[in-house]
Amino acid sequence: MKKPPIFCAIGITFILLTGCQSGNTLQNYYLGDIQASEFLDDKFIGYKDILIETDTEIFALSTEMKTMAKSISLERDARKKATKLLQHFFSPEDINLAYESGANVIAAQAFKNQAANCLSLTIMAYAIAQEAKLSVAFQRVDVPEYWVRNGRVNMLTGHINLTVLDEKSPDKRVLFQRTSIEIDFDPFVNKQPFEKHKINKNTVLAMFYNNKAATAMVNGDYVTAYAYLKKATKVDPLFSSAWGNLGILYRFNGYQQSAIDTYRYAISLNHNNLTTMANLSMLLHANGLYEEAKHLDSYIMRKRANNPYYYALLGNEKFYQGAYKEAMNHYKKAIKLNSNIHEFYFGLAKVYYMLDEVGKAKSYIKKAMAKNHLAQLDKQYLVKLTILNQKE
Template sequence: MKTYISLIAGLMALTACQSAPKPELTYDYQSLLIAEPGFAGDITPVETEQQIYALPEQVQSELQRILHATSGITERSKTLLRYIFTFAHDELIYDNSATKTASETLAIGKANCLSLSILAYSMANEVGLKTVFQDVAIPEYWTSEQNTTWLNGHVNLRIVQNTLPENHSGVILFGRDIVVDFDPTILKQRFSTTQLNKQRVTAMFYNNKAAEQLNSSEDAQAYQYYLAAIDIDPTFAVTWANLGVLYRKYGLDQYAEQAYQHSLKLDPTSLNTMSNLAYLYHRSDRQHEAEQLMQHVNQARKNNPYYYLMLGNEALRRNDTAEAISQYEHAVRLDRNNHEAYFGLAKAYFQLNDTVQAERYLQRAKRTAPSDQDKEQYQRKLTSLLQVASVH
């Protein structure tokens, strides 16, 4: 990477991956928190853990009927899946930007992987099924919104089918576990997974809600969500890294550095945290330390097409079209089926008023899109582009 420009707005993490065992805290982390930080915005109570996982009474009643009408884990699991997907057929939509409680997800009809997994967990728990939250080890992947670039992760739910008979002799009856995941492209790629406990998932929920508040410039409320995440799971490294970004925004560089360092103690492998710490060093004229960190980060990311996709998006946001095209082309060289990179190229050429190239790359984006929903979106964009081209 030639510059630190992708880090200026702050790289933060959503439902991020944590595969290492829970580390022990070696010192009082309370010293990293500020009693009166003076962040902008109003403060309201955050959702409690009970509120996050609670189901509407009507849904609880329907699930109780499933519980009493089924016998055996397999039958109950399949019946539950059919029940969950009745909501999906009624437009329960996967929306990567929407973090909602279980009840809100049902009321609004859309949510991200974390919220949908929470909903499935609560439903399965209501009918007495054993479940495991799973952190899916997807490659580093970024999205941008307003002034912030987010590092995304993915979570799903596994319904356990292994059972012990009532009068067992130490023999476990194995069934094939069922994975509930509302993003079909994830299951097809067979990424490795790591088990998550409920406390970690709740901390992820609070981090995502903080992200939404930051995008609305409600920094004081975001801080409340970080405090809630720390309270329920102080060893979640992502919270401390995200908190460092908030501190840095307000010029609290010493606190930011301490938060980043603490995050790296909890997860020494986090490239995202290293990148943010490197930017902090860079802007405080500690160039040698910054370069050491970034050399490691760049080496680890050099074969990740989504890294160059992110750089292209950042370049396009600052109207550096030539740099954006270069980064998108690099992403395509690493992954010929990267529909988002083709879409980036289409946007870049459209900015250059080259509708021929824009149409060409939109066609490629549509052809390589993994889902019918994506293909339909690209077709709509193609139709709009052709209408614009015909006017000129």
């Protein structure tokens, strides 16, 4: 049996994760007057010394960004401005921005590097659009739950983009051939009929700080993680994901009751925060609070039953544990629910490689490449395929 380092995870990271009742039953269960757990400042000594990016710093424009914005502002209407902005971003002859999952950086750094994660790229686009007098709004895209393992945790992804608004009617989207104009750094997501909801700038700032905290937590820097999560919850007190991650931080540091209280509060803010429900359920089971845990487990399973990414998560967990046959079954279940996701085929490729079935591993790498929509991932898959060819 092989060692696993040849295959590293491919995907997007956003927020941290560990790993029948009706919907109304769960909601009623958490509709009480639940208070947020008190902050544990005295447990994270030095958090005040952490330098946290300000709103101004995150959205600040470099000289080059201002030059681009000025050229865009010369266009007469919103549609032409948006088209020119998109050309700047995605044309191979221009800056040709690239996605980089771990790069959670301020707008100016994203522009300089010409690469960042979707949140930082969207912040950068917003800053340039505002400077160009192009009216835009942030949108949260309701993509299915999707996870990527990072060390001993899983990362739950999310997605946001920008929609272009009519300058004369700010609440009205600009339409082009019956569709609104959107600036989205994931072309595959943009083609899907996912629901979208406008979010304000404070929520985006909370997302940025939440991402910073997640990275710090994965790296074991809990003081920095606490500083960023406290900032996130102050900037947007209703942002459930930040409270959920704060619960994880408390659990990692042994403050179990504070973790339970914080998880419950996060769920009271968002009854669709299944990630925090799963984390809470695990902790409740560990502490003998089985009744509440069973309510959560039932609700979670009902919600996730038809989500292929959930079965991929189970596959990833079994793969991580070395249970390759079980992992294979989960990946195949995911493909049965949705046969167009490249990561599921990549999961099977990993499994077959570990089972010394190199031929099947190669076959599934090729299938992953056929389903993939991102050129830079194709290059990674090609490298893996080349290595597998050398194994035979």
